[in-house]
Amino acid sequence: MEASLVPGLVLAVGGGLAAVRTAAGEERVAKLAGRLDRRPVAGDRVGLLLESDDGARIDVIEERRTELRRQQRMRSEGERAMKEQVLAANAECVLIVASIADPPLRRGLIDRILVAGWRGGMAPLIAITKCDLAERAAEPPVQVLADYAQIGVDGVAVDVRTAAGAEAVRALIAGRTAAVVGHSGVGKSTLVNALTGGGQVTGAVHELSGRGRHTTTTATWLDVPGGGALIDLPGIRSFSLAGIAPDDLRHAFADVAAAAERCRFRDCRHVGEDGCAVEAEVEPARLASYRKLLAELEEG
Template sequence: MSRLGESWDNDDVRVRPSRSTRPRTKNRPRHSDALSGFVVTVDRGRYTCLVEDGTRRERLVTAMRARELGRRAVAVGDTVELVGETDGSIDSLARIVRIGDRRSVLRRSQDDSAEAGAGPGGEKILVANADQLVVVAAVTDPEPRPGFVDRCLVAAYTGDLDPVLVMTKTDLADPAPFADAYAALDLPVLTIGRATGRALGPDDLAAVRDLVTDRVSVLVGHSGVGKSTLVNALVPDADRATGGVSGVGKGRHTSTSAIALRLPGGGWIIDTPGVRSFGLAHVTPDDLLETFDDLLPGTVGCPPGCDHSGPDGGEGSTGAACALDAWVAAGHATPERLASFRRLLASRGTTDY
């Protein structure tokens, strides 16, 4: 409303330009000058990448994730492309603008979805592009926990990694009773002497070297089982912390961040921190079943909603029987394989860490 004695016309009206008139483009920068890198460690939003330029000389470059990647996570083992300050000098910071396709992923669901690095639903990628998951467990001190090993196997099977079980301290107790539980899975089991308190014997070290040479291997295990001792023996300059076990038999955490270490004979070891939990909320029964080729065809006759957890078809089924029991009874798979599948399936909801 104009004040008395004043006249207004259209020139007095300020028109704000609409959003549609602002120049915008969907064309992203090509980054044709980007350098390829390999992520060796992640620390609070900063990524240390091994970069090789045209002179074939390697250097470590610290980088951050570019905004154009959105919420896509970067993990140890990723192949990435970097731009910006890629000379590796002190206080320089490059940008990761692309992440290569992943051939495997080791992931877990967090107990606390607000944990740093966790995506929607609390899911976190730990390692990318590894060939095998080496689960390290001691025969005693601390006692092996089958629930934890089972959950690691589920993560390996559903993430396209080859699982291997390494049992340490076999000079203190017989590993056979624990290892026999995995015989139906055709799980490779490597047994070595005491991996803490003294250096590994030459035969033990040679066996571990044969396992990891020319491959990308992720090592997981509770603190106190000798995982870091194995890493230090394989990579003498790794300088990873090793520690003992507390008086109550629970390992105390001595490594704090995942890191990729180059093996002198070829390949990489990715050492992970002591693990308190290995959540698998992101894994469905069908995800796990895809890795059991001998059982998968038998599910054709399963009722709708069958979760394959038992003969009755599970909580969500229509009440009809799970077809896997009849499939095994017909001789298409062994009862031990079905029992192992259902044990791994049940481990997704356990808290045996």
């Protein structure tokens, strides 16, 4: 970094500007230098040129340690055109938030984010929210958590009526930085507020995103008192894995991979053959999700 630049952390980005925090703990709204080769995202470490009038300019974006990426369909460029979008940078974990009901839990989305999280270098964690609505759900939260625990993914059940869930999430994150991802309305920001004390969006971030909105529109970095941070992301409707090799599914489907090892058919594709070990051993909900993703990746 050039001597005139000071290190900064990107808290949020919007409208061609970024809210940044300097190493001295000051928040500023920064412009983006024209020569940047990519767009900064929340969690980016940057080199800032401080301007005399409280302004700043991002001149350098440091190499990212992790990236949470998804493919997004570009409507303007036809049905098949996909563009990669980086949702958050340098998070150590990805906290997948899924409500057990309202909206209903979709394992497909959890699995997609698991694949993207591992691929981007992050440890995945799961929070099942709205457990007060569990009687409306197709399956109990403990069943979902047990299935993911089997492939080594830790998770907790959260019920907004008690503080226990938020405390369990705090323990899960254990002082690390986590990107908080899931469908819109599942309770991500509610959980983030419970952990960060709410009202934390101040200063430069406030200037950027405005006040009084329920739905999160800008990825926002928030410190967790006592250690760690959360990057609260806008809700996602879909999460395409286009461009990921079918082989990359193995991590997120260790249960399928383990059963496949035991399958006695040498050329089995484990997609419904009679006598297939995968068919016999893997939880039906897990298998359905695996097959759907595999078909999509093989097609792409």
